[in-house]
Amino acid sequence: MSRPIALLAYQEADLEKQQIETGLKTTPNRVKLNKLAKYIKQQQGTLTKLSEDMESFSSAMSRLNGQYNAVLDRLDLESSEFETLKGDEECTSEEMTEFRHDIEKLQREANKLEKEIKQLFHSLEEAVSEYQKTRQQGAKAKKEYDQLKVVCQKEKDEAAIDMLAADRKLEELEKRVNPTLMNRYKRVRLHHNMPLVEVRDGKCSGCNMSLPSLAIRRLVGEDMILECENCGRLLYADNE
Ligand SMILES: [Zn+2]
Numbered sequence: 001m002s003r004p005i006a007l008l009a010y011q012e013a014d015l016e017k018q019q020i021e022t023g024l025k026t027t028p029n030r031v032k033l034n035k036l037a038k039y040i041k042q043q044q045g046t047l048t049k050l051s052e053d054m055e056s057f058s059s060a061m062s063r064l065n066g067q068y069n070a071v072l073d074r075l076d077l078e079s080s081e082f083e084t085l086k087g088d089e090e091c092t093s094e095e096m097t098e099f100r101h102d103i104e105k106l107q108r109e110a111n112k113l114e115k116e117i118k119q120l121f122h123s124l125e126e127a128v129s130e131y132q133k134t135r136q137q138g139a140k141a142k143k144e145y146d147q148l149k150v151v152c153q154k155e156k157d158e159a160a161i162d163m164l165a166a167d168r169k170l171e172e173l174e175k176r177v178n179p180t181l182m183n184r185y186k187r188v189r190l191h192h193n194m195p196l197v198e199v200r201d202g203k204c205s206g207c208n209m210s211l212p213s214l215a216i217r218r219l220v221g222e223d224m225i226l227e228c229e230n231c232g233r234l235l236y237a238d239n240e
Contacts, residue, residue, distance in 0.1 A: 003236060003238055004181065004196065004225060004236050006173070006176040006177045006178075007177050007178075007181055007182070007185060007196055008196065009173050009176070010170065010173040010174060010176075010177055010182075010185070011185070011194065011195070011196050013166065013169045013170050013173050014170060014189070015193070015194065016166060016169075017163065017166035017167070017170065018193055020159055020162050020163055020166060021163070023159075024155065024156060024159045027152070027155055029148055029151050029152050029155060030152050030155070032148060033145065033148045033149060033152050036141055036144060036145045036148065037145065039141055040138060040141050040142060040145060043134055043137060043138035043141065044138070046134050047131065047134055047135060047138070050127050050130055050131040050134065051131065053123075053127045054124060054127045054128060054131065057120055057123050057124040057127060058124065060120055061117060061120045061121065061124065064113055064116055064117050064120065065117060067113055068110065068113040068114065068117060071106055071109050071110045071113060072110060074106055075103065075106045075107065075110060078099070078102055078103050078106060079103060081099070082096075082099050082100070082103060085099060181225065184225070184227075184234060185234060188227070188232055188233055188234055191232060192206065192231070192232070192233055194206065194233075195233055195234055196225075196233070196234045196236065197228075197233050197234070197235060197236075198235070198236060198237070198238055199211060199216060199219060199235050199236070199237045199238075202216055204228040204230065204231060204233060204235055206228060206231050206233040207228060207230050207231035207233070209228065209229075209230040209231070211228070211229075211235070215235075216237065219235060219236065219237040220237045
């Protein structure tokens with residue numbers, strides 16, 4: 001008889017405990033909670049980006065406003081000089097034309113700046129409204145998250161009783177297992193959820209690798225447990 005009965009019983013209880021743990025991480029509430037957390041994080045990223053946008057729109061606007069005011073000042077100055085020249089009999093028509101051109105050029109510049117400022121203002125308004133919308137959505141999600149977190153905690157507390165029972169069962173079962181074997185099991189358990197597997201059709205049923213016939217003969221003949229050279233799981237052969 002080669003079946004390591006005590007260790008197999010231990011492994012079964014171990015798998016049951018793992019199921020409780022996995023189940024706890026994947027309850028519908030827990031899944032929703034994780035989704036909400038991700039969503040809230042995204043919203044925060046969006047808010048940061050939007051406030052950066054708002055900042056840069058504002059500073060661009062104040063820079064353009066400054067340019068616009070300077071152009072308007074020059075326009076005022078040139079216009080009043082032009083009025084003075086109009087009364088001056090010595091002023092030639094070429095000079096008058098040049099003056100008019102200057103004024104027209106300033107006017108075009110002012111119009112262009114005005115348009116740019118309006119566009120920026122529009123962008124700023126949009127960013128502000130997007131920011132407010134995102135913040136409201138974020139606040140709503142946060143509220144939902146907080147409520148759900150309480151529910152998840154309750155689930156966890158309830159499962160803690162099952163976990164405790166599972167731990168006790170494991171402690172009991174461990175007493176029946178050879179300590180050296182138990183240590184080997186625990187070492188493999190760090191890498192595999194199911195450390196102990198059967199040899200089936202000459203293969204490790206954990207990783208499906210074919211085993212050397214010598215290894216199989218030893219397993220069957222000497223009533224022992226080997227480690228799979230490929231995956232490291234503990235192998236046993238069922239001789240019955
Ligand atoms: Zn293997």
